[in-house]
Amino acid sequence: MNLFEKEALIAQKAVELENTTPEDIIRFAVETFPNITFACSFGAEDVVLVDMLQKVSPKTDIFYLDTDFHFNETYETRDRLVERYPGIPFVEVKPEITPEEQAAQFGDELWKSDANKCCDIRKVQPLTKILSKYEAWITGIRRDQAPTRANSKKIEYDVKFGLVKFNPIAHWTNEDVWNYIREHDIVYNPLHDNYYPSIGCEYCTRQVMPGEDPRAGRWSGQEKTECGLHK
Numbered sequence: 001m002n003l004f005e006k007e008a009l010i011a012q013k014a015v016e017l018e019n020t021t022p023e024d025i026i027r028f029a030v031e032t033f034p035n036i037t038f039a040c041s042f043g044a045e046d047v048v049l050v051d052m053l054q055k056v057s058p059k060t061d062i063f064y065l066d067t068d069f070h071f072n073e074t075y076e077t078r079d080r081l082v083e084r085y086p087g088i089p090f091v092e093v094k095p096e097i098t099p100e101e102q103a104a105q106f107g108d109e110l111w112k113s114d115a116n117k118c119c120d121i122r123k124v125q126p127l128t129k130i131l132s133k134y135e136a137w138i139t140g141i142r143r144d145q146a147p148t149r150a151n152s153k154k155i156e157y158d159v160k161f162g163l164v165k166f167n168p169i170a171h172w173t174n175e176d177v178w179n180y181i182r183e184h185d186i187v188y189n190p191l192h193d194n195y196y197p198s199i200g201c202e203y204c205t206r207q208v209m210p211g212e213d214p215r216a217g218r219w220s221g222q223e224k225t226e227c228g229l230h231k
Helices: 003-016 022-032 044-056 072-084 099-106 115-131 174-184 190-194
Strands: 036-039 061-065 090-093 136-138 155-158 163-166
Touching: 003 155, 022 044, 022 136, 022 163, 036 044, 036 115, 044 072, 044 174, 061 115, 072 090, 072 190, 090 115, 099 115
Parallel strands: 036 061, 036 136, 061 090, 136 163
Antiparallel strands: 155 163
C-alpha cells in the first residue's frame, strides 16, 4: 500500500471508525496493518489498551521507552502486567546514551536546563528509531487530556514519524478509563492514587492538587506541555 492509498484509506476510516468501540478499532488496526506496535507508558490509558490488546491480538508487539528516569512504581507496574499477562511481548527501548554520558555531554540535570533536549535524547530519538520498523502504531492519547490533543482522530497519518497512528480511546473521558480499570480489575500504576493523574519521568513530574489541570504536574513551571511524541 503506497502513501496515497494509505491517506485515502485513513480519511475514509477516520469517519467510519469514529463511533466504533476501541476493541473494533484495534481489530481493524492489526488486521489492516499486521506490522503494527503499541507504545505503552504504563499510565492508566495504556494499561487499558494492554488489556484490550491481550484479548484482541495478544501477539502484537508492545514497547516502552525506558528513559532511565522513570518512577520505581512505573517499573513495578510493568512487572505486574507481565505477571497478569504471561508472555506479554514488552520491548524495552533505550536512549543511545546513558544518563552519565548525557551529563558529561550536556551538564548535570539537563531536564532543568533544557527539558526539550532531554526529551529529545531520551524519548523522541528512541521512538523515531523503533517506529521506523513499523507501518502503524497504537497510542493511548485522549482528546480531553490537553488542547494539543483535542483534534486527535481515531486513525490518522503521523507526519512526524511517517506511519499510520491509531488512537482507539481518543473519545474517552478520564471517567471512562477508570470505569474500565475497575470493571476489569486492571493492574495500574499506584501513583495514580497519590495525585499523579499524568505520569512521566520522575524528575519532570509532580503531584497535581485538586482543581489543577490534570497535566499541570508535567514540566511544572515551564511552558513545555508535550514531550514531542504526539505533537
